[in-house]
Amino acid sequence: MSNIVEAKSLTKNYGSFTALDGVDLTIPRGSISGLIGPNGAGKTTTLKALIGLCDVDGDLSVAGRDPRIARHKLMEDVCFIADVGILPKWLKVSHVIDYVEAVHPRFDRKKAEKSLSTTDIPANKRIKDLSKGMVTQLHLALVMAIEVQLLVLDEPTLGLDIIYRKEFYDRLLNDFYDGNRTIIISTHQVEEIETLLSHLVFINKGKIVLDSLMSDLPDIYTEVLVDTDKVAQADALQPIYVRELLGKKSYTFESVSREQLKILGELHTPSVADLFVAKLKEEKHG
Amino acid sequence: MDKFALLQFYGLLKREVLEHRNLFIGAPAVVALLILVATIWVATQIDQSQLAEGLRYVSVLFDGLSPFDMAPFFMLLAVPFYLTLYVCSVIYLINTLYQDRKEMSVLFWQSMPVSNLQTVLSKIVAIVVVAPIFYVLIIFAMYLVAMVWLTILGISNDVDLVGIGYMFLAAIASLVLIYISALVTSLWLLPSVGWLLLFSAFAKKTPLLWAGGVFILVGFLEDFIFGTQYLANWVASRTSDPNQYLIFEFQSVFERVFNYDTLFGIVVGAILIAGAVFMRRFTD
Amino acid sequence: MKDLILRNRYTLLLATLIVYMGVLVAEGMITGREARVIEFENPYFDFNMNEFEGFRDRRNVNEDVRTS
Numbered sequence: 089m090s091n092i093v094e095a096k097s098l099t100k101n102y103g104s105f106t107a108l109d110g111v112d113l114t115i116p117r118g119s120i121s122g123l124i125g126p127n128g129a130g131k132t133t134t135l136k137a138l139i140g141l142c143d144v145d146g147d148l149s150v151a152g153r154d155p156r157i158a159r160h161k162l163m164e165d166v167c168f169i170a171d172v173g174i175l176p177k178w179l180k181v182s183h184v185i186d187y188v189e190a191v192h193p194r195f196d197r198k199k200a201e202k203s204l205s206t207t208d209i210p211a212n213k214r215i216k217d218l219s220k221g222m223v224t225q226l227h228l229a230l231v232m233a234i235e236v237q238l239l240v241l242d243e244p245t246l247g248l249d250i251i252y253r254k255e256f257y258d259r260l261l262n263d264f265y266d267g268n269r270t271i272i273i274s275t276h277q278v279e280e281i282e283t284l285l286s287h288l289v290f291i292n293k294g295k296i297v298l299d300s301l302m303s304d305l306p307d308i309y310t311e312v313l314v315d316t317d318k319v320a321q322a323d324a325l326q327p328i329y330v331r332e333l334l335g336k337k338s339y340t341f342e343s344v345s346r347e348q349l350k351i352l353g354e355l356h357t358p359s360v361a362d363l364f365v366a367k368l369k370e371e372k373h374g
Numbered sequence: 375m376d377k378f379a380l381l382q383f384y385g386l387l388k389r390e391v392l393e394h395r396n397l398f399i400g401a402p403a404v405v406a407l408l409i410l411v412a413t414i415w416v417a418t419q420i421d422q423s424q425l426a427e428g429l430r431y432v433s434v435l436f437d438g439l440s441p442f443d444m445a446p447f448f449m450l451l452a453v454p455f456y457l458t459l460y461v462c463s464v465i466y467l468i469n470t471l472y473q474d475r476k477e478m479s480v481l482f483w484q485s486m487p488v489s490n491l492q493t494v495l496s497k498i499v500a501i502v503v504v505a506p507i508f509y510v511l512i513i514f515a516m517y518l519v520a521m522v523w524l525t526i527l528g529i530s531n532d533v534d535l536v537g538i539g540y541m542f543l544a545a546i547a548s549l550v551l552i553y554i555s556a557l558v559t560s561l562w563l564l565p566s567v568g569w570l571l572l573f574s575a576f577a578k579k580t581p582l583l584w585a586g587g588v589f590i591l592v593g594f595l596e597d598f599i600f601g602t603q604y605l606a607n608w609v610a611s612r613t614s615d616p617n618q619y620l621i622f623e624f625q626s627v628f629e630r631v632f633n634y635d636t637l638f639g640i641v642v643g644a645i646l647i648a649g650a651v652f653m654r655r656f657t658d
Numbered sequence: 659m660k661d662l663i664l665r666n667r668y669t670l671l672l673a674t675l676i677v678y679m680g681v682l683v684a685e686g687m688i689t690g691r692e693a694r695v696i697e698f699e700n701p702y703f704d705f706n707m708n709e710f711e712g713f714r715d716r717r718n719v720n721e722d723v724r725t726s
Contacts, residue, residue, distance in 0.1 A: 141484050141657055143664070160489035168485035176393070176479035183392055190385020191486050193378060576671050592675060596683065604686025605679065611691075642681060649674030656667040 092117045092238055092270045093138060098146035100133055100294075107133040108144060109294035117237075118267055120284050123274040124364055125291035131274040132170075134291065135242045138272070139168050151237055164193060167231040171243040175223055177216035181209055188230050200233035203263065221252035228256060232264050239264065241273045245280070257284060282360045290367050297367045310349055311358040312339045318352050325349070329366030340366040386488065386496035387504055390470075394500075397462040402509045405458050406516040409451075414523070426531035429524065433537030441543035446622035448548035449555070455509050456619070459556065463501050467570035470497045471654060472581045480657045490654035494575075494647060498567060506556035510549045517545045555621040558630050562618055565639050568646025575653035612639065 093115035100108040108130050115121050125131045136142035138150050140159030148154060151165045175184060181204075189197050204211075207225050215223060224244060231239060245253040261284065265271060273281055288305070290298035300308065314322045314337050325348065327339040340358055341349060349355055358366065391398050417425060436444060471494070474480040483493070521542050528535045560567065573585035593606045612618065612635070621627060630636065663673040685691070 136481075136658070139485065141481060143655060143666075159484065160487045160492070163485055163487040166485075168481070170478075170481050174478050174481040176474070176482060177477065178393055179389075183389075187385055187389050188486065190388070191382050191488050193487070572671070572674060576667055588675070592679060596679060600683055602683060602686065604683050604691055607692055608682055608686065638685065642678065645677055645681060646674065649670065649677075652664065652670055653667060653674075655664065656670075 090117055091115060092151055093272070094147075094149045095138075096147040098134070098137055098144045098148060100130075100137065100142065100144045106294050108137070111146075111291070111294065111296055113289065113296060113299070115270060115272060116287060117270055119287040120265065120271045121273070121287040121289060122278075122281055122285040122360075123272060123289050123291060124276065124278055124360070125274070126276055126368070129291045130294040131276075131291060132242055133294075135168075135240050135272065135274055139163065139166055139240055141168075165236055166238045166240060167234055167236045168240045169224070169227050169231060169242070169244050171246040175215045175227055178214060180212060180214050181218075181226060182211040184215070184226070184230065185211075188234075192234055194235040195230075196233045196235070200229050203229040203232060203259075221248050224248060224252065224256060228259060232259070236269070238270045238272070241271065243275055244273065245275075245277075253280060257281065260284075278361045278364050279359075285360075288360065290364060292368055297370075298363070305363070306357040308343055309358050309363055310341050310344065310346055311356055311362065312341065312349050312352045313337075313354045314339050315353045322352050325352075328370045382488070383492065383496060383499075386492065387500050390497060390500035391504065391508075394466055394470075397466050398500075398505050398508045399512070401458050401462050402455055402512045405454050406512050409454065410516060410519060413520070422531070425527065426533055429528055429531070429538070430533050432541060433528070433534055435537065436541040436544060437534075437537035439540060439544075441540065441547040442624065444541070444544035445548035445551050448545050449551060449620055449622055452513060452548065452552045455513055455552075456556075459505065459509055463505070463567075464570065466501050466505075467497075467567060468574050468582050468585060470501075471571060471574035471650065472577060475578075475657055484657060490651050493654060494571060494651045497571070498647070502557065502560040502567070506553050509556070510553050513552065514546070514549055517542065521545075551621060551624065554624075554627055555619075558621060558627060558636075559619050561631060561640060562612070562636055563639075564643030565612075565646060566643075568643040568650065571650035572646050572653060575650045575656075611635075 091114045093113060095111060095113040098108050098111040098113070100106075111130070111134060113134070123131050123134065133142055133144075137144040137148065138155060140155030140162060143156060148156065150162060153162045155162050179187070185197065185200055185204075188195050188200075204226070207222070207229070209218065209222050209226055215226075218226065228244075245256050248256070257280070260271070273284075275281055286302050288298065288300055288302055289296060312322065313333065316336065319337060322337075322339045325339075325341060325344055328342045329340040331338050336353075339352070340362065346355055420428075474483055521538075524538055525535060527533075528538055569589065570585055573581045573588070577584040593603070593609075596605045597603055621630060663669055
């Protein structure tokens with residue numbers, strides 16, 4: 089099976105609040121997928137649903153299993169890091185390692201200890217005495233020592249300084265990712281992970297607003313810095329987003345051929361951040 | 375059960391002991407310390423010769439008697455530990471499926487390949503089977519200290535120590551009785567264990583209030599709907615007699631476990647525990 | 659049915675409590691356990707405590723007031 093995650097019309101309500109409103113999602117095996125959305129868009133709910141930590145309605149299959157029925161079996165193949173602070177604060181570092189070693193059949197203690205030895209984390213300290221960055225380092229070291237197919241990261245670098253953030257993603261790419269494993273990262277800081285991603289998903293208000301391979305983006309989305317005299321022409325092609333840029337107007341188009349747009353001005357592929365804003369604004373207006 | 379599953383379960387138990395070391399070890403250690411200090415303080419208030427006389431009397435009393443026959447005598451000394459274990463168990467059970475949800479670490483625990491059934495079972499085994507081991511070990515340490523002290527007292531006052539040796543053996547024998555007693559009591563109280571776990575897994579806030587409130591509510595509801603009080607009556611019949619909690623003879627263990635009331639209680643407990651296992655699905 | 663019970667924490671709690679109550683009431687009926695111990699009819703909560711002198715006296719006073 090080429091997709092590690094297949095989800096159809098996932099729905100989740102918290103009282104009257106609709107957290108997920110018919111989410112369809114497929115994540116290809118071996119991809120690094122970014123789940124991007126503003127706060128409260130449903131990112132965490134989606135990810136928690138994927139690993140069986142949250143009951144949802146709809147069809148869902150992760151690594152060939154239904155997480156709602158077989159969470160504990162699924163967790164042999166999937167690892168999860170949430171925004172810092174989910175490691176139990178009262179445990180010592182060495183105890184966390186002992187625990188994971190005891191309960192996880194695919195954990196390699198030597199590997200974890202080796203990668204921890206490259207950090208400043210002392211083994212006899214309690215989690216609550218570690219800095220946020222160290223807790224994340226520790227969690228990553230644990231997870232990377234587990235032979236899993238899928239790694240789910242929910243805002244993993246939230247609240248970390250730039251040095252930890254950079255190191256986190258470097259380690260992830262160098263030590264974890266091997267082309268077969270799949271990574272799903274949720275974040276609202278788009279710029280940080282833009283270069284890592286091979287697959288992009290935008291979510292807003294519980295709905296998927298964009299789902300595309302990174303390599304397909306240039307074929308679908310085009311940003312044009314339109315010359316002032318061609319504004320009317322550009323408006324006629326139904327841009328999804330227009331903004332002022334350096335005294336000119338920048339138009340973002342969806343599924344309009346580059347041949348057609350060439351005459352309007354300078355063409356390029358929008359950055360993920362710009363595309364994100366464009367898609368979200370589009371949602372708001374129409 | 376394969377070897378990995380056993381190791382896994384051991385890991386789960388270890389995590390419980392580490393997290394709740396205050397309830398499992400700290401609390402009984404404090405009780406033991408208090409008893410020792412109180413005893414020695416009382417001893418210093420009594421005239422030395424009177425003390426030696428008392429010791430001589432006890433020594434004669436125990437001399438030559440089977441430790442197992444005399445063990446029940448020490449059951450009374452264990453009562454403070456029983457009460458401590460009882461209170462600690464309630465605190466443990468009502469918090470154990472609630473605390474981790476409150477502090478969010480539940481996301482970590484649930485991200486490991488451990489089923490909800492394993493989690494809940496590990497918590498029951500931890501408090502029912504493992505905690506009393508620590509209590510018994512601490513009582514043993516307390517007896518050991520007391521024994522050393524009595525021996526010194528005996529030697530310095532020329533008391534024959536053979537009877538004291540018998541007394542020590544009886545104290546050790548009582549430890550087995552205490553442990554079995556704790557286990558059997560847990561089986562007897564399994565419905566309460568299940569009830570507390572159910573609300574520990576259910577409540578988003580104040581689990582103890584939920585557990586107590588719904589307990590009373592359900593009793594009233596039964597009276598209201600069926601016009602009967604089987605529930606209240608059943609609970610009352612299981613809690614009114616202190617004899618239900620202590621075992622003084624090894625011979626009575628079998629009938630304590632294999633009687634209708636205990637076995638029916640285990641069935642009711644299992645229903646509530648099953649509820650708690652399913653309730654564990656709802657982590658948010 | 660299973661979906662309904664496991665829908666959310668409240669339905670699950672309700673289902674568990676219904677089973678709990680059902681088993682106990684059924685068992686009570688089968689074994690002929692005493693169905694009523696506490697009487698609620700009296701607004702002063704007459705807990706069958708007739709041997710309790712003060713309580714009886716107070717109740718008698720109340721009955722006197724009611725009958726007169």
